[in-house]
Amino acid sequence: MKKNLMGECFAEFIGSWVLIFIGAGCVASLVLAGASISQWEISIIWGLGVTMAIYITGAVSGTHINPAVTIGLMVHRKFPKEKVLPYIMAQILGCFTGAATVYFLFQNLFTSYEAKNNIIRASSEGLATAGIFSTYPHPEITMVGALFVEIIITMFLFIVILAVGEDKNTNKPGSNFGPVIIGLTIAIIGGSFGVLTGFAMNPARDFGPKLFAMLAGWQSYALGENMYFLVPIIGPIIGGFIFDKLVVKYMPQNQTLECDKVE
Secondary structure, eight states: OHHHHHHHHHHHHHHHHHHHHHHHHHHHHHHHHOOOOOHHHHHHHHHHHHHHHHHHHHHHHOOOOSHHHHHHHHHHHOOOHHHHHHHHHHHHHHHHHHHHHHHHHTHHHHHHHHHHTTOOSSSGGGHHHHTTTSOOOOTTOOHHHHHHHHHHHHHHHHHHHHHHTOTTOTTOOOTTTHHHHHHHHHHHHHHHHHHHHOOOOOHHHHHHHHHHHIIIIIGGGGGOGGGGGGHHHHHHHHTTOOHHHHTGGGSOSSOOOGGGGOO
16 A cells, blocks of 8 residues: 555656646746747647646556645545545645756746846746746736636636546546546636636645745745735635536436546
């Protein structure tokens, strides 16, 4: 059991690292090097990062790479409670390490960009570069508004994740195509609503990189104004609890759930 759990946690670490390595890497290219990347292209790259992470680690851990997914599967799909905390810790550490990797690779560009634009990291202006790693709201969005955005978009993502893994869903894609559907879902969410909050939908994806940014010179400013870091933690966790109530109960009965097989 302990050996299996260690392997699953390592897979969660790797999957989470891939997510930030690819996603934050494309944002760094946009911000620091002026790469011609649109909001839709950024969203596609984040989605493909998730798809690749699932293909790499799905057979080992199920590729949650998201505490909201892990908690949701515990509540809805009998995911073992004793695995929840180790999974979440591995996810946060993987995202932290992904941010550190991106920073290492782009370090000279960070220094040059900050010098050229007179940006001091440990200041509110430093969010211009801290946002490469994690999410912050649009200036016109309130804290409450941002919370509702994260709740709703995570709810939609979690509905798709459960639908893809639901054996009673006769329209679900084959197991080899499920990761693509999940990646496309993240892409369309990012393309539609990413400008509002940065479409975190994942406490580890946001908090792990924020922890790294705090240690890399952005200090407490990396957490965002008015304790904003709590929004991408609380919102996604709230967002994943509707699918069973509104959809699954109307599907044919007496079939095993794909997610139940993750052990």
